[in-house]
Amino acid sequence: MHTSNETAIAAGSALPLPSPLPPWAKELLKRPLVEIRRGFSTGYDAPSEDASTIVLTAPSGKYVDIRFSTLPRSQAQAALAVKAQGKIWGYATAGLSTATIIPGKGGCPPYDCTVHATWEHPIDSSGSFDTDGADLLLLANGARMEVGSMVIRGKMQMFKEYWVTPTSGATERPCLVAELLEGGADGAKGMAIRIGDYCQGILQHGDEFWFERWEVQEGKDHKWIKDERSNTPASEMGILPCWWMTEKARTLGETLLTDGRKWCVTEVVVDDTSKL
Template sequence: MGSISIREHIRWGSDPSSEPTSTLVLTSPGRRFVDVRVLRRVSSPSTSSRQAPTGSQHPSHENFGILPGDQLDWAFAGTSSSGTVTRPDGNQGSHSVFLHWVDNRSREPENVRDEGDMFPQRNGVTLETGRMVNPATGVETDYEELWRDEEPESTSVGGVACVVFQIQDDSSGKRGQFVRLGRYAQGVLRSGDTFTAERWTWDQGQFKWRRLAKVGDGEAPSLGHLLVEHDSPYKVGEQVETPSGIWTTIEVSG
């Protein structure tokens, strides 16, 4: 079925918990994911393209528009896997490992270490704990993240619940992954030194996809061309030609 995960907070060490980003993770039934974390703070109030989000703090209401790359906290895509873990107190959870295939912070994403222990909480959220480098200090630090999952909802368009696209041309340094799951879609694309991340949501009232954020190269072709509906059903292995390149459909679920 896939999962839609919204982060509620992050805490480093003994620091107070906070949520400086709008973080949304889309994971397909085949465990392919796109994780996009857009900074909520305003870098330059005088620049209209860096306006703060409007509406509630739910990702579907945060309209960031087009933002420069320094407003992207972290964006990456790849695959994930999970196994059972038990705390000393007997509380059971899962240990998740996230293998990065494209990452805005690294030109060698396969070397990024990203894993954590997930423990369900009584109020329906999930507490993730682990240890990784704090980007603010450059020091490996204990962390916790609180996640809330939403059930994917159908758009009633195209008869598909989830579709995943991928693009790869290592000779030109191009890699990208795009996940459409329910009423959300996110994609990341690296092309050499250029990195772009986008987030979209389905607008039921307008009956169309609406872009919530484009972070990185504002002049880069939109990834939204992957959301254009076509008459025939999506098929694994099918290629989709867009201004950003030729993408391959690698997963489809109804």
């Protein structure tokens, strides 16, 4: 779901991969990548979906994953979970991902082609700052299936997640990553990623957790709209730099000072992924 396989201007380097890559690997490792989850299941149960989940992954492997719960809730719960600082009705994380093609899989049949991925999440709304992993498979319809295991309700279980790429809107260019510089005494951590018509950002420090999602509104005006489930202030120039990243083209090393914190553009894609 998140890895690096192309040259980009970035803080950090891309992972070395075998060349030439088989077609299935090109699809699983393609970056930049916008992914929308379309189902989750445990064991061999049929998939269902209870969250609005979008993951943005840059070529370096840096990612921002925001999952707004779509489960019913009372007005009181909504006010607490979405509008109060440090709360999220759902789950969100950001960090760095890597992936490897399992040895011997270069010439595998399509149904047995897998990539193993891991995700570090030093920014995490649950406070579990660990690393997890799963295997990725390319389905016949072009979707991706993620298969792994984790503790669910006190029991280790297999899980499956189904991911698709949006069919409308810009989903590759431009690709920008902005990161918080100098966390300060409170140890703040922050990351925001824009890929095409999508932008998501997270800032975590102490007991506070700020997050937001922006998307381009469909239609002729090409207007950016902030998801109302975001918990950052309503004003444009707020805590996170998403509004700034969507305003116009930004360059590597460009900085923004907002809410007393300094953000820096640490990655900008400049090459053509269509030639992979």
